[in-house]
Amino acid sequence: MKKLIKHAIAFSLMALPMVAMSADKPNFGNIRVVIGSKSTxxxxxxxxxxxxxxLAKKLDTNIKVDAVGSSAAFSTLKRVGNGSTIMIFHDQSYLGNLYGTRGYYDIFNQYIIGPTFAIxxxxxxxxxxxxxxxxxxxIINAVGEGKEIRVAIQPGxxxxxxxxxxxxAIKMKYPGQESHFxxxxxxxxxxxxQQxxxxxxxxIQGSLPANEQFTRLPESDQKAMKFVWLxxxxxxxxxxxxxxxxxxxxxxxxxxxxxxxVVPMDAQSNFTFDKEFFFLYNKKMPKDQIAYIDKALKEIYAEGEIQKTFEKAFFVPNYRDSADALKHLQAKNDKYKQVLANITE
Incomplete structure (x- = not known):
């Protein structure tokens, strides 16, 4: 039975169109991927x-990831429309604009939204x-009782x-007390x-990879932490x-x-947030290149190896093609825009 399954899988993969050998493949030269972070x-x-x-293997080209930071990445992407430069970032791309952070744009108007690929x-x-x-x-109840809770964040x-x-959520449950948060x-x-x-x-806002080490420390240690929310x-x-x-x-x-x-967002729904990574393209990038990257990524995920790599690095694989990614990210943008409206009205 195992041999039959292996043969069936092999046959299904062979049946997929092979991007590297496809006759309709656009001309991809070397590709620079700028990211919205300066950290490697x-x-x-x-x-x-x-x-x-x-993707480089599938397109049979060289792809270099360049950690230039958000402002430089957005500016560079705006200047290069021939497909030789593309961008990868996450939800900060649109949240920065919602918060009015300098150097951020309305990505849905200024760029083309590409596929999502990981969370x-x-x-x-x-x-x-x-x-x-x-x-x-x-914490919410303490703020409701008038206690001051200070939260260290990177704004925007x-x-x-x-x-x-x-x-x-505090404003909904304890109107007027949210100023203590x-x-x-x-x-x-x-x-x-350090705060x-x-x-x-x-x-503080943190993450599992960055902060889990501090949760192992004894309570007496000044650096010891505990998680309260993912x-x-x-x-x-x-x-x-x-x-x-x-x-x-x-x-x-x-x-x-x-x-x-549970963090209520309104009377009907709760707040959640997945940090999703996705591609962004220049408005003038050739349409055939955009479609071909979608096709290449679809094949990569169908083959199944990329999922294992992401899972080992504690990412959740999350492929959506460009059309579905646009709808999904626009919906997230509108959802979080309402959250911000609720606390600023």
């Missing part, structure tokens, strides 16, 4: 490197291990959206961590690596996310 050690670079390596399910919020607050509900995007959602605007993850170490913040949807969390992450089991990871932790 962060999740954006890691996700971009994984997908670019697979980082690790977006998190943490408190000191010695904190009297053990859950997000504890992925780091801030969860903070905004909790502030909105205070953003401490800072920079990198190291900066946010917690120094007692200048009661909670923002991803239950469907995304259900697809995380079955081995968990670091010292956290999959079951422990589940305990920090919905439905175990």
């Amino acid at each position: 050690g962060g999740d954006t670079y890691q996700a971009a490197a994984i997908i670019s390596e697979a 980082n399910p690790a977006n998190a919020y943490l408190v000191p291990k010695k904190s009297p607050y053990n859950t997000l509900d504890d 995007g992925v780091s801030e959206i969860g903070y905004s959602a909790v502030k909105n 205070i953003a401490v605007n800072t920079g990198s993850q190291a900066d946010k961590n 917690l170490f120094d007692g200048l913040a009661d909670m 923002t991803s949807t239950k469907d995304t969390i259900a697809d995380v690596n079955k081995n968990g992450f670091g010292s956290l089991s999959q079951e422990q990871i589940f305990s920090y996310a919905e439905p175990n932790v």
Whole structure:
């Protein structure tokens, strides 16, 4: 039976159109992928490197990932319309515009939205291990009682959206008390961590890869932390690596996310946030190149190896073609725009 299954899989893959050998393949020269981060050690670079390596093999060309930062990436992409430069970033692309952050544009008007390809399910919020607050509900109720809770975030995007959602939930449950939930605007993850170490913040935005190591420390250690919330949807969390992450089991990871932790967004729905990575293109990029990248990525995901690579790096594989990605990301943009309207009206 196993041999029959293997033969069936092999035959199905052989039946797929092979991009590298296709007669209608556009002319791809060397491709530069600019990313909205300056770090070569962060999740954006890691996700971009994984997908670019697979895409380079499929297109039979060289692809170089360049960590130039968001402003430079957007500006470069606007200037180069021949397909030799494309961009990879995540939800910060549109959230930065919603928050009015300098250097961000309305990506749905200024660029072409390409495929989504992965989710980082690790977006998190943490408190000191010695904190009297053990859950997000504890924090919301404390603010409702008039206690001041300071949250270290990097303003204007992925780091801030969860903070905004909790502030909105506080406003719904304890109208007028949301002013006690205070953003401490800072920079990198190291900066946010330091705010917690120094007692200048009661909670920080972080991530599983960046902060899990601190959850292993004893409560007496100044750097010891504990998770209170993972923002991803239950469907995304259900697809995380079955081995968990670091010292956290999959079951422990589940305990920090919905439905175990719920943040109301309005009377009918709860807030969740998946940090999704996707491609962006110049408006003038040749349509045949855009369509061919969609085709190439579809084949890459059909082959199944890219999923294993992403899962080992604690990403959740998440392929949508350009058309579906546009609809999906526009819906997310509208959803989070409403969250921000609720706390600023």
